[in-house]
Amino acid sequence: MPARLTLVSHALCPYVQRAAIALAEKGVDFERIDIDLAHKPDWFLAVSPLGKTPVLLVRRDDGTVPVFESAVICEYLDETLPPPMHPADPLRRARHRAWIEVASATLATVWQYYTAPDAATFERRRIELAKRFEQVEGALGEGPWFDGAFSLVDAAFAPALRYFDVFDTFAEVDVFATTPRVRAWRRALMERPSVRAAVAPEYPRLLREFVERQSGHLGALSLAQRDAAAARPLPPQATGGPR
Ligand SMILES: N[C@@H](CCC(=O)N[C@@H](CS)C(=O)NCC(=O)O)C(=O)O
Numbered sequence: 001m002p003a004r005l006t007l008v009s010h011a012l013c014p015y016v017q018r019a020a021i022a023l024a025e026k027g028v029d030f031e032r033i034d035i036d037l038a039h040k041p042d043w044f045l046a047v048s049p050l051g052k053t054p055v056l057l058v059r060r061d062d063g064t065v066p067v068f069e070s071a072v073i074c075e076y077l078d079e080t081l082p083p084p085m086h087p088a089d090p091l092r093r094a095r096h097r098a099w100i101e102v103a104s105a106t107l108a109t110v111w112q113y114y115t116a117p118d119a120a121t122f123e124r125r126r127i128e129l130a131k132r133f134e135q136v137e138g139a140l141g142e143g144p145w146f147d148g149a150f151s152l153v154d155a156a157f158a159p160a161l162r163y164f165d166v167f168d169t170f171a172e173v174d175v176f177a178t179t180p181r182v183r184a185w186r187r188a189l190m191e192r193p194s195v196r197a198a199v200a201p202e203y204p205r206l207l208r209e210f211v212e213r214q215s216g217h218l219g220a221l222s223l224a225q226r227d228a229a230a231a232r233p234l235p236p237q238a239t240g241g242p243r
Helices: 014-026 042-047 070-080 090-114 119-139 152-167 180-191 203-213 217-231
Strands: 005-009 031-034 055-060 063-068
Touching: 005 014, 014 070, 014 152, 042 055, 055 070, 063 070, 070 090, 070 152, 090 119, 090 152, 090 217, 119 180, 119 217, 152 180, 152 203, 203 217
Parallel strands: 005 031
Antiparallel strands: 005 055, 055 063
């Protein structure tokens, strides 16, 4: 029998990750299909009016319903599957939904950061991102999660924070110098099994290559790090062998 839930995805899409995290937290079986957003298949355009991933295909006895927009997918999953990932109190829930919007704005800034064409623009966007994370710092609770139990806000921010795990491997740029709580939150999120499983093992390589293809400042830092690594002499061979 085909899976009841299919997540139509793209390997690097951060919005897909939100839905994948929510699905994993709910412990539900689902199928994931990665598509090429540069060549969108007709069947995809038929289920995605805006031509964007993610789309959740929900198979029911009376047919398949496509649910699109990551926030809507997450809300649908939360309304239909335990455990709850939104707080029960309406005001607290409203606050969580509002911070999910901030997570989306943060993703837009991360995109501008890693596509910044030159060093000066890159630095301006680094400052913009650091300020955004200072706002988040002020909203964070005692930890380890955004506010109490692991919630949809955690699922929404994890993909934005994951980018820096990859960027940190080739560029020495600190976006989190003034935000110790965000740093701790980031570490906790990256240990969470649902967050880890939301991307494939080749994600770091694919993201790095994608950044390089943007031909911006961060891509140049990545290429420079590759060149430096290639020019480094190999460590001396160990002498002798097992006796
Ligand atoms: N608001 C949407 C944003 C989704 C989105 O921007 N997806 C990107 C990939 S990460 C996409 O499909 N872009 C293709 C396009 O815009 O043509 C959501 O939350 O699901």
